[in-house]
Amino acid sequence: MEPSPAWQVFRYHEETKHHFHRYARSLGYLDWETQPNPFRTYEGTTPVLLPLLKKDPEGGHLDLYERPHNAFWDFTLTGIGAFLELSLGLSAWKSIPAGNRWALRMNPSSGNLHPTEAHLVLPAMEGASRFQAVAGTRVEGSVYHYNAYSHALEPRALLPPDYAQRMRSHFQSPGFLIGLTHIAWREAWKYGERALRYCHHDAGHALAALSFAGNLLGWKVTVLSALSTDDAAVVLGFPQITWPSFEEERPDLLCFVSPAPQKAIPRALPSDLLQAFTHLRFQGAPNALSKDHVEWPLIQETEQILDKPRTPETSVRFEAPSLVREPVSALPAARLIRQRRSAVDYDGVTSITQAQFLAMLDKTLPRNGVAPFDVELDEPLVHLALFVHRVTGLESGLYFWLRNAAHLMDLKRSLHRDFVWEVAAGTRSLYLLHRGDFRAEAAKISCGQSIAGDSAFSLGMLAHFRPVIERTPWRYPALFWETGMIGQVLYLEAEACGVRATGIGCFFDDAVHDILGLRNNAYQSLYHFTVGGPVEDLRLETHPPYDHLPADRR
Numbered sequence: 001m002e003p004s005p006a007w008q009v010f011r012y013h014e015e016t017k018h019h020f021h022r023y024a025r026s027l028g029y030l031d032w033e034t035q036p037n038p039f040r041t042y043e044g045t046t047p048v049l050l051p052l053l054k055k056d057p058e059g060g061h062l063d064l065y066e067r068p069h070n071a072f073w074d075f076t077l078t079g080i081g082a083f084l085e086l087s088l089g090l091s092a093w094k095s096i097p098a099g100n101r102w103a104l105r106m107n108p109s110s111g112n113l114h115p116t117e118a119h120l121v122l123p124a125m126e127g128a129s130r131f132q133a134v135a136g137t138r139v140e141g142s143v144y145h146y147n148a149y150s151h152a153l154e155p156r157a158l159l160p161p162d163y164a165q166r167m168r169s170h171f172q173s174p175g176f177l178i179g180l181t182h183i184a185w186r187e188a189w190k191y192g193e194r195a196l197r198y199c200h201h202d203a204g205h206a207l208a209a210l211s212f213a214g215n216l217l218g219w220k221v222t223v224l225s226a227l228s229t230d231d232a233a234v235v236l237g238f239p240q241i242t243w244p245s246f247e248e249e250r251p252d253l254l255c256f257v258s259p260a261p262q263k264a265i266p267r268a269l270p271s272d273l274l275q276a277f278t279h280l281r282f283q284g285a286p287n288a289l290s291k292d293h294v295e296w297p298l299i300q301e302t303e304q305i306l307d308k309p310r311t312p313e314t315s316v317r318f319e320a321p322s323l324v325r326e327p328v329s330a331l332p333a334a335r336l337i338r339q340r341r342s343a344v345d346y347d348g349v350t351s352i353t354q355a356q357f358l359a360m361l362d363k364t365l366p367r368n369g370v371a372p373f374d375v376e377l378d379e380p381l382v383h384l385a386l387f388v389h390r391v392t393g394l395e396s397g398l399y400f401w402l403r404n405a406a407h408l409m410d411l412k413r414s415l416h417r418d419f420v421w422e423v424a425a426g427t428r429s430l431y432l433l434h435r436g437d438f439r440a441e442a443a444k445i446s447c448g449q450s451i452a453g454d455s456a457f458s459l460g461m462l463a464h465f466r467p468v469i470e471r472t473p474w475r476y477p478a479l480f481w482e483t484g485m486i487g488q489v490l491y492l493e494a495e496a497c498g499v500r501a502t503g504i505g506c507f508f509d510d511a512v513h514d515i516l517g518l519r520n521n522a523y524q525s526l527y528h529f530t531v532g533g534p535v536e537d538l539r540l541e542t543h544p545p546y547d548h549l550p551a552d553r554r
């Protein structure tokens, strides 16, 4: 008998756990000869060069989340360029003196390997002169791939002339589609079988990055959550592509980007419009990323069963109190986005205040009409188990940040019976579980990385797991997307409060569960994070993000 998809997801998850005595299977060393190119290009296309921002959109810290004060940017090439630059664009180049140079991006990525790609479906834009990035360039309605290296759109298929009008009548709004995809090989090159988890964390980070950037332009990103993976593949023309071996892009999600909507956005595309994409003629060949590959059958088998089916259109009602507005950063929102970096080391002394801590956590709560969770991925399924080391006004210990109150009783039953569950700091979302110094333990369970103990706090993201997978195995990636979105909030919030964050994909899964007293997989820790006072690596040099482009484009 064929194993069920849920069984296969559980198998993938168990097989890719790190244990004290055994890491998940990987090559065990880095084969620099086959390191994948972090930049995909569709060869044979003539790119439309996007303008780089001369002036960032206005908007302060809280305008990342809220929309009322953000001026609406027209859907022009300038707007699209700004949207992509501030979400998936380059943020800097780093180099070792007289050595290697590598690009960093607005969105983080496990190992800086960047498995996420983006494709846009843009209607022909009116007022051609305003859309000219470079003299003579005209923008057609087309499916495009975003090339982050050259900040350009690679046209892959011309849209039918009536496309814009059909889209507009369906959504009752102007707007465009953006799809995120992943190339598992980019992560598998370094991380072997655990790579798929990282691809989906990264997609979550990228989704939140899109939502924040869109918000600053007065746009709203909504996930077309009723579509199937096959639907997304059809829109992106993937059935027509011959992929370089082992380097296939698989669709993660398709989103509609609109002006801040007055009413609900449909979560699907009409079947006749989907049908129209099957008749498009796609051009451009995806470049080869590595000259050789290592095969990871577990990843390939798991990818097959994670395809999402079509589901009924639903919208999610979140119930969170209004946004905590203090303390607030004086830095512009775009600056917070641009300066976001992962700390590679923490000083072991910097503390943050209780008010800063609570304001940071508050932004991880989903609210309707507030970015990034109003992309409406799903009901909240992920909570935070926090190791508080250096938060003035809060005693050190293990805490719990509840993101979905419906899980509280179940969590109390599932975690250690002797946890005290004391409401902390006067908020109904924060609970003290156990007083004590968790610095050494936090570092130990994070694959021995001292960054988890030398920070102000670190955490594990605990997802409601077994019941969700049993019912809907294809939601496995979405659990990781949610963690990535929370991570993106923490990255920006850390910058806003003058400290820094780092995502932690390497942790000993069941050692975390032991600390929490989890005896089964009703909940699983999927992603860790740490926030505190960074120590800069002074050996590295930093260069401007687009210094590789011709001077007339910068």
Ligand SMILES: Cc1cc2nc3c(=O)[nH]c(=O)nc-3n(C[C@H](O)[C@H](O)[C@H](O)COP(=O)(O)O)c2cc1C
Residues within 6 Å of the ligand: 104, 105, 107, 108, 109, 110, 111, 112, 198, 201, 202, 205, 340, 341, 342, 343, 344, 449, 451, 502, 503, 504, 505, 506
């Ligand atoms: C999913 C994910 C997992 C990560 N895991 C770790 C980790 O275990 N240890 C670490 O030091 N950094 C980790 N990082 C940070 C990345 O190394 C970092 O994002 C990447 O080098 C790019 O640098 P940047 O974030 O400064 O742009 C992780 C980042 C992500 C998004």
